[in-house]
Amino acid sequence: DAGVTQSPTHLIKTRGQHVTLRCSPISGHKSVSWYQQVLGQGPQFIFQYYEKEERGRGNFPDRFSARQFPNYSSELNVNALLLGDSALYLCASSLAAGLDEQFFGPGTRLTVL
Amino acid sequence: AQSVTQLGSHVSVSEGALVLLRCNYSSSVPPYLFWYVQYPNQGLQLLLKYTSAATLVKGINGFEAEFKKSETSFHLTKPSAHMSDAAEYFCAVTTPQGGSEKLVFGKGTKLTVNP
Numbered sequence: 651d652a653g654v655t656q657s658p659t660h661l662i663k664t665r666g667q668h669v670t671l672r673c674s675p676i677s678g679h680k681s682v683s684w685y686q687q688v689l690g691q692g693p694q695f696i697f698q699y700y701e702k703e704e705r706g707r708g709n710f711p712d713r714f715s716a717r718q719f720p721n722y723s724s725e726l727n728v729n730a731l732l733l734g735d736s737a738l739y740l741c742a743s744s745l746a747a748g749l750d751e752q753f754f755g756p757g758t759r760l761t762v763l
Numbered sequence: 764a765q766s767v768t769q770l771g772s773h774v775s776v777s778e779g780a781l782v783l784l785r786c787n788y789s790s791s792v793p794p795y796l797f798w799y800v801q802y803p804n805q806g807l808q809l810l811l812k813y814t815s816a817a818t819l820v821k822g823i824n825g826f827e828a829e830f831k832k833s834e835t836s837f838h839l840t841k842p843s844a845h846m847s848d849a850a851e852y853f854c855a856v857t858t859p860q861g862g863s864e865k866l867v868f869g870k871g872t873k874l875t876v877n878p
Contacts, residue, residue: 654806681864683864683865683866685866690870690871691870691871692767692853692855692868692869692870692871693807693853693866693868694868695865695866695867698864698865706864706865708865740806740807742807744864750864751809751812752809752864752866753809754799754806754807754808755806756804756805756806757805757806
């Protein structure tokens with residue numbers, strides 16, 4: 651079975667622009683979480699979605715938003731990009747929203763110039 | 764609030780030597796603890812997890828970790844390092860919160876294995 655897939659793999663944007671990152675979970679997984687990993691740091695939790703509803707939100711500004719679609723895929727949107735948004739964005743899927751093992755995708759590397 | 768502290772941002776060992784990566788956690792309720800490994804330009808792979816069962820947890824690739832509540836520690840060990848173990852390792856903690864799972868990660872420890 652395919653693992654978690656993310657697109658695009660790399661992205662370069664300029665300050666003030668908007669970006670959309672996409673994630674497809676493992677087949678049968680209904681929960682998707684998003685994490686931001688700044689260079690040299692551990693991943694930081696942004697959102698968790700389960701059955702198309704937001705189940706958790708990290709300490710990120712309102713410029714960050716996400717949604718989950720009926721097929722359980724997910725999008726992460728970031729508006730008004732700042733230089734500090736440059737990071738690896740990781741998507742993880744799990745069977746449910748509880749304490750199930752999270753499977754991570756390869757990430758999208760976002761560079762903001 | 765939960766937090767994780769990984770002592771040592773870089774650890775270097777010789778091939779065949781013991782690997783010890785340190786993790787201390789802070790949590791006001793019984794935690795679940797995880798170790799993940801990240802190879803360059805890749806996502807995270809779960810090595811092992813502690814979920815309140817046995818305190819000594821065995822994972823993949825010969826790694827194991829011991830949960831010590833009195834020391835609030837969950838150190839990762841491997842008896843004999845292999846060149847392929849060179850990667851970055853992250854310790855993470857979570858507790859149930861309103862039906863969602865939020866992993867809180869440490870800053871990571873980069874392991875170098877010397878021939």
